[in-house]
Amino acid sequence: MQYRLLLILLWLPMMLMAQPAKKVTLQVLGSGGPELTDKRASASYLVWVDGKARFLIDFGGGASLRFEESGASVEDLDAILLTHLHIDHTSDLPALIKGAFFSERKRNLPIYGPEGNDVMPATSAFVFRLFESGKGAWEYMGDFLDGRAAFRLEPNDVPDSRTPLPLFSENNISVEAVSVHHGPIPAVAYRINVGDKSITFSGDMNGSYHTLETLAKETTILVMHNAVPKGAAGVAAALHMTPETIGKIAAAANPKTLILSHRMMRTLGKELETISEIRKYYKGKIKFADDGNRFLAL
Template identity: 65%
Template sequence: MKKCLILLLLLSLVLAAASKPKVVLQVLGSGGPEMGDGRASSAYMIWVDGKARVLVDFGGGASLRFEQTKAKIADLDLVLLTHLHIDHTADLPALLKASYFTSRTRDLPIFGPYGNRAMPTTEVFIERLFKNDVGAWQYMGDFLDGSGAFRLVPTDIAFSKEIKRIYANRGISVDAVSVHHGPIPAVAYRVNVAGRHIVFSGDMNGAYHTLEHLAKGADVLVAHNAVPKGASGVASQLHMTPDTIGQIAGSAAPKSVILSHRMLRTIGKESETLAEIRKYYKGKVTFADDLDRYYVR
């Protein structure tokens, strides 16, 4: 009798695991803005049960990586932009143009930060790319005025040091909070799907102390490792040092940390970077490469 109960329990656990949606985080671009690192610029994708549902950033080279994964543009639910620097957005026009040749008919929401004197709002940014009469690629204006197969729907995320829910639909929700990337409006995101939580720092220096709250207990924290130990000046005003990444990871205690946005100044310094992070965080740390896939359990 006891054996039967144990077997039933094991069977139900196996069935529960089998019915749980499979969530995979894939790195499309693990590099920064440089050429010569052999990497696409910042871009990530979340797969749910074999469908590519969420894009986070889409920098130069991301469209080729997207193609290599065999993801379908028609499956995307939304695009999240951490900020509007070129290395996070440059392949968006390529994605939109490619969508013309697909079966996509659902609107595609694009979220990104508010604007300031240094940067347009995300809505204005998209208009300056594609809007009829004013866009650099105004011939794609169909995707904004509603006369195309679907609409691109940009939404600005207001500055906030408090975590805000910005999206919830079809089993995916997204929380956002402002992060400090020098003078550039920037947002960190937490994507929640099937009980899993994946957090993206984007580029930031840690000064607002918001990421540690957003990443609290997350399954994965993707942190940008753009500067080495001891960085100073402009680089440290824009980016987290390994020490800062370690402090944030130590405070938030995610199950794992993936280091991405790797640059020539940090590549080759992985053991030094890891030693800095290990001062505060004992969990799993991985250095990302393009097309890496992480099964989020």
């Protein structure tokens, strides 16, 4: 009997070690910004793990159609991660929740996003303002907040932090967040770790906090937002990274692949200039995102 127990004890760790690495894929749902002329959905991404869409990052205008086109199931989502609450990152959220009403989802759905300040509500207040019974813009969806629907939305405010904060960790998958500077708007960047692979999302930011360099250190895929061109100044540069800033951060973080997204009319057509600016600092792989693109984390 003791011999059999010994065999099992030896066999178990070997079986666990033999488990194949999980396949992790970034899918771009929306590669554009807020403009109505870029022929792109606004910011949104999925992280697929072994064929299931587990994380949804931002959900701007047009992303709900891209979500349908991707073949993702709302039942599979572990969490929604909002980098900030600007319209081009959140406006399709009500469409997702209403769509989920017609799904088989029973698990509660966590929604992470920044805490509030004088300019923006906290993520929890934002979700309640959308759906709360008797008060929300779509108050008829209040049962998704008070437990009467098939599942409940669970908003979580990510505290302002200049060092990466662990948000949750389960079965070799973990999520971290850190505050980034996006003018007066509370904003966070996220890193999703799956085994030894990771995908990091800058969200909209201008780099002033110097926090993404740490969060994204040696990440597999780093998604950065190419919203302004070389030489941008004033409000645009207070909100967004110039290509030079993207290059410096990417050089410090050293991702295997850098994906440039949140492409806008002022950067579309300037890809060669943008790459040559980034190349002054970062020597790794650079790709521009289009809606629907999939990038396997290798």
